Amino acid sequence: xxxxxxxxxxxxxxxxxxxxxxxxxxxxxxxxxxxxxxxxxxxxxxxxxxxxxxxxxxxxxxxxxxxxxxxxxxxxxxxxxxxxxxxxxxxxxxxxxxxxxxxxxxxxxxxxxxxxxxxxxxxxxxxxxxxxxxxxxxxxxxxxxxxxxxxxxxxxxxxxxxxxxxxxxxxxxxxxxxxxxxxxxxxxxxxxxxxxxxxxxxxxxxxxxxxxxxxxxxxxxxxxxxxxxxxxxxxxxxxxxxxxxxxxxxxxxxxxxxxxxxxxxxxxxxxxxxxxxxxxxxxxxxxxxxxxxxxxxxxxxxxxxxxxxxxxxxxxxxxxxxxxxxxxxxxxxxxxxxxxxxxxxxxxxxxxxxxxxxxxxxxxxxxxxxxxxxxxxxxxxxxxxxxxxxxxxxxxxxxxxxxxxxxxxxxxxxxxxxxxxxxxxxxxxxxxxxxxxxxxxxxxxxxxxxxxxxxxxxxxxxxxxxxxxxxxxxxxxxxxxx
Amino acid sequence: xxxxxxxxxxxxxxxxxxxxxxxxxxxxxxxxxxxxxxxxxxxxxxxxxxxxxxxxxxxxxxxxxxxxxxxxxxxxxxxxxxxxxxxxxxxxxxxxxxxxxxxxxxxxxxxxxxxxxxxxxxxxxxxxxxxxxxxxxxxxxxxxxxxxxxxxxxxxxxxxxxxxxxxxxxxxxxxxxxxxxxxxxxxxxxxxxxxxxxxxxxxxxxx
Numbered sequence: 001x002x003x004x005x006x007x008x009x010x011x012x013x014x015x016x017x018x019x020x021x022x023x024x025x026x027x028x029x030x031x032x033x034x035x036x037x038x039x040x041x042x043x044x045x046x047x048x049x050x051x052x053x054x055x056x057x058x059x060x061x062x063x064x065x066x067x068x069x070x071x072x073x074x075x076x077x078x079x080x081x082x083x084x085x086x087x088x089x090x091x092x093x094x095x096x097x098x099x100x101x102x103x104x105x106x107x108x109x110x111x112x113x114x115x116x117x118x119x120x121x122x123x124x125x126x127x128x129x130x131x132x133x134x135x136x137x138x139x140x141x142x143x144x145x146x147x148x149x150x151x152x153x154x155x156x157x158x159x160x161x162x163x164x165x166x167x168x169x170x171x172x173x174x175x176x177x178x179x180x181x182x183x184x185x186x187x188x189x190x191x192x193x194x195x196x197x198x199x200x201x202x203x204x205x206x207x208x209x210x211x212x213x214x215x216x217x218x219x220x221x222x223x224x225x226x227x228x229x230x231x232x233x234x235x236x237x238x239x240x241x242x243x244x245x246x247x248x249x250x251x252x253x254x255x256x257x258x259x260x261x262x263x264x265x266x267x268x269x270x271x272x273x274x275x276x277x278x279x280x281x282x283x284x285x286x287x288x289x290x291x292x293x294x295x296x297x298x299x300x301x302x303x304x305x306x307x308x309x310x311x312x313x314x315x316x317x318x319x320x321x322x323x324x325x326x327x328x329x330x331x332x333x334x335x336x337x338x339x340x341x342x343x344x345x346x347x348x349x350x351x352x353x354x355x356x357x358x359x360x361x362x363x364x365x366x367x368x369x370x371x372x373x374x375x376x377x378x379x380x381x382x383x384x385x386x387x388x389x390x391x392x393x394x395x396x397x398x399x400x401x402x403x404x405x406x407x408x409x410x411x412x413x414x415x416x417x418x419x420x421x422x423x424x425x426x427x428x429x430x431x432x433x434x435x436x437x438x439x440x441x442x443x444x445x446x447x448x449x450x451x452x453x454x455x456x457x458x459x460x461x462x463x464x465x466x467x468x469x470x471x472x473x474x475x476x477x478x479x480x481x482x
Numbered sequence: 483x484x485x486x487x488x489x490x491x492x493x494x495x496x497x498x499x500x501x502x503x504x505x506x507x508x509x510x511x512x513x514x515x516x517x518x519x520x521x522x523x524x525x526x527x528x529x530x531x532x533x534x535x536x537x538x539x540x541x542x543x544x545x546x547x548x549x550x551x552x553x554x555x556x557x558x559x560x561x562x563x564x565x566x567x568x569x570x571x572x573x574x575x576x577x578x579x580x581x582x583x584x585x586x587x588x589x590x591x592x593x594x595x596x597x598x599x600x601x602x603x604x605x606x607x608x609x610x611x612x613x614x615x616x617x618x619x620x621x622x623x624x625x626x627x628x629x630x631x632x633x634x635x636x637x638x639x640x641x642x643x644x645x646x647x648x649x650x651x652x653x654x655x656x657x658x659x660x661x662x663x664x665x666x667x668x669x670x671x672x673x674x675x676x677x678x679x680x681x682x683x684x685x686x687x688x689x
Contacts, residue, residue: 041647
């Protein structure tokens with residue numbers, strides 16, 4: 001339900017300007033409010049309200065130190081160890097892996113940046129803890145040296161991933177030179193069917209838009225399906241915007257957003273909360289705002305979805321069959337042939353006949369409490385027939401799940417219940433799948449070698465991954481739940 | 483940063499679309515020091531080398547005519563996926579100075595500019611023509627002129643490419659971007675004062 005003023009009575013004013021102006025998108029409002037200076041050719045110097053850091057930020061810290069500079073606004077940064085921490089709970093024996101974790105602790109201490117280190121209960125995946133701590137807020141700009149930063153757009157923030165040089169630039173100046181992207185609206189309407197989740201929605205969006213379809217764009221997700229989603233679900237959708245090529249994905253803030261944020265440790269309190277709320281309610285796109293591109297999907301047409309290839313766009317309903325490259329042409333055909341060879345799949349095979357070797361439930365896409373609940377509902381009373389890991393997104397998610405007894409459901413079913421971290425989504429910490437090992441995974445990328453050299457990844461929802469764990473093959477979760 | 487002005491060099495064709503940065507540099511190499519020896523060996527590592535460390539003969543950069551390539555001509559969405567700037571560092575370490583593609587991953591494209599590599603986006607048909615010529619004449623050269631925004635193919639046909647003036651200027655001069663931005667200190671400080679008034683809640687929750 002939109003909380004904005006009605007379209008018939010509203011008059012639009014630019015902050016500070018007062019002139020009547022055309023309706024603006026949420027993206028445009030946030031962008032224009034953060035312009036520090038205009039540069040040539042449409043580039044602007046954009047102010048950054050929040051900078052999230054992890055072990056991958058180490059090289060930027062080192063260059064900063066070498067240049068004799070300091071972090072300009074340590075109070076707007078926060079750091080957590082996620083990519084290189086072992087989720088077994090052990091301390092890494094590989095000196096390079098341990099070095100990444102220790103280096104982050106050292107640099108953040110020198111710079112006076114809040115750091116959730118390995119022993120901090122609040123530690124977790126950077127895109128889980130930002131929202132969880134109330135650091136991610138509507139209307140802000142937020143960046144992180146990680147492409148899944150779009151996750152935070154679920155709160156109506158402009159959030160995007162940056163490279164290491166840009167991380168150093170933000171550390172030093174709290175700004176970035178950016179060229180304004182185009183804005184694409186993806187509208188999903190209707191109710192999702194049984195067993196169909198936010199993950200299936202975003203996989204369907206990527207399949208429709210294509211892995212390059214969102215290049216040069218920020219996406220705003222809209223429509224009744226998105227409005228009905230919880231924050232955990234909206235984060236899953238925004239998270240994978242980059243898999244459609246878009247650096248940023250956003251959802252307009254509403255009562256769901258505000259209810260999630262109120263009372264979080266770093267969220268505004270008291271008078272500040274009231275002022276913030278009043279501002280946030282003006283954040284959504286104005287009625288009639290123009291988008292550069294509009295894409296529509298019907299919720300009723302989205303089924304539980306899995307990927308079969310080595311790009312997130314290679315997604316199909318679980319009821320489908322492995323596609324035949326012969327039906328495609330040119331580079332697409334070549335690409336499909338290579339993908340099927342890498343994945344060890346035969347054209348025409350039923351997806352539900354594909355056996356899996358391992359299951360991974362975790363990652364910044366699907367490691368939040370609702371994800372673990374959805375997986376546990378499928379697992380309860382059943383037993384994993386292949387090795388299966390559950391890696392909660394944060395220490396606090398883990399604690400909350402344990403308070404509900406989810407850990408006992410997983411452990412009773414033979415799953416490993418692990419510590420928080422990025423783990424096997426990307427394997428930087430050494431937690432990888434083996435060569436040709438087939439993984440049913442709730443992560444975000446099925447690229448060649450993503451989960452380990454030669455490892456084969458099928459992306460899916462937590463419920464679908466849980467179903468695969470208890471059957472040992474790709475499974476339509478609807479056959480296991482009622 | 484190393485400037486980019488013009489370059490005439492051997493170009494290597496990569497025909498598969500959606501080459502992601504995980505493929506350009508696998509995750510296990512991201513913790514390696516950039517200035518350490520052997521950074522170039524991480525480039526495309528798992529599609530370039532066999533398990534025993536020998537070269538895969540079919541991989542384009544392992545073939546004799548392309549060993550000295552300084553330009554890649556790729557298919558759609560090259561450099562998609564992970565924001566890892568190490569993908570650009572590995573390309574640079576190997577000797578690649580420019581990538582020509584119908585489209586490039588947004589973050590990868592930005593990372594190229596930050597390291598003095600020229601990202602060139604041309605219409606798909608033009609890029610396909612260039613790749614075809616490179617296959618027909620292995621070891622053929624392509625000329626790039628950033629000042630005039632022109633690509634000249636092996637057959638001498640020229641293509642104009644678009645690049646926004648900011649990126650162009652940064653590349654031509656090799657300007658250190660942080661040094662440039664530090665010159666905006668007055669504007670940044672003024673913005674922060676205004677932000678404190680307009681959005682006081684941004685710091686109110688911080689202890």
